[in-house]
Amino acid sequence: KRMNRQATPLTGKKVIVTAGGTRERIDPVRFITNDSSGKMGYAIAEEMKRRGADVTLISAPTKLEVPAGVNLVPVLTTEDLADAVTKAFKQADILVMAAAVADFKPVNSADQKIKKTADNDQMTIKLTKTADILKQVAKLKQPGQITVGFAAETQNLLDNAQQKLVNKQLDLLIANDVSKPGVGFNGDTNQVTILQPDQAPIKTQLADKHVIAKQVVDQISQRVQKEG
Numbered sequence: 476k477r478m479n480r481q482a483t484p485l486t487g488k489k490v491i492v493t494a495g496g497t498r499e500r501i502d503p504v505r506f507i508t509n510d511s512s513g514k515m516g517y518a519i520a521e522e523m524k525r526r527g528a529d530v531t532l533i534s535a536p537t538k539l540e541v542p543a544g545v546n547l548v549p550v551l552t553t554e555d556l557a558d559a560v561t562k563a564f565k566q567a568d569i570l571v572m573a574a575a576v577a578d579f580k581p582v583n584s585a586d587q588k589i590k591k592t593a594d595n596d597q598m599t600i601k602l603t604k605t606a607d608i609l610k611q612v613a614k615l616k617q618p619g620q621i622t623v624g625f626a627a628e629t630q631n632l633l634d635n636a637q638q639k640l641v642n643k644q645l646d647l648l649i650a651n652d653v654s655k656p657g658v659g660f661n662g663d664t665n666q667v668t669i670l671q672p673d674q675a676p677i678k679t680q681l682a683d684k685h686v687i688a689k690q691v692v693d694q695i696s697q698r699v700q701k702e703g
């Protein structure tokens with residue numbers, strides 16, 4: 476049953492959340508991806524929906540159930556994701572890029588399964604850089620639109636994250652130190668540091684991703700309120 480909730484700063488806002496790890500094909504039976512489970516992005520989509528937002532979840536493959544009332548746009552590759560985000564962003568108030576995007580993809584994806592032969596004891600897959608979706612979106616950004624990025628780091632967390640905040644012209648950057656146990660990729664828990672251009676970093680406790688999602692969405696909600 477749907478409860479009649481009070482309006483929140485996010486009520487009626489058009490929110491795009493991306494989630495999961497993109498897939499880049501090597502051949503018909505193989506692809507390159509990463510350890511992302513999609514859990515953080517799905518938890519954020521669910522929390523946004525709970526607060527009355529109109530949520531579109533652009534998701535690379537995951538094992539997760541789509542939160543009730545959230546619109547799903549399934550994607551596979553970084554290129555698919557880039558197209559879907561660029562299209563949806565025009566009408567959006569908020570973009571949260573929780574997807575773990577492949578930075579490189581094979582230059583060629585083979586039409587047939589690659590065979591091992593007597594003479595290929597080693598083989599090389601040549602990769603080429605993918606487009607940086609958040610950087611592209613930064614160019615389209617209109618006043619009032621809020622963009623939120625994630626940063627997965629294994630060292631120099633704050634410095635690297637601060638650079639991403641500036642380079643990608645983000646309003647918020649959620650940094651995870653994925654070298655720490657229980658943090659970031661794949662697990663049920665996370666610990667993040669939330670960076671914003673005009674505020675001191677906010678460091679959360681290690682907690683379930685649904686708890687972290689609430690804290691992240693609280694900060695986004697406060698920004699929406701400030702921007703009026």
Ligand code: CTP
Pocket residue numbers: 553572573574575576577578605606607608609610623624625626627628639
């Ligand atoms: N991102 C993106 N397009 C890409 C790569 C990343 O939009 N091609 C987004 C991610 O969804 C995330 C943010 O950029 O919100 C930071 O991703 P991350 O992988 O931490 O940083 P990169 O800029 O890719 O740099 P690096 O992996 O070298 O640290």
Ligand code: CA
Pocket residue numbers: 576577578
């Ligand atoms: Ca990357």
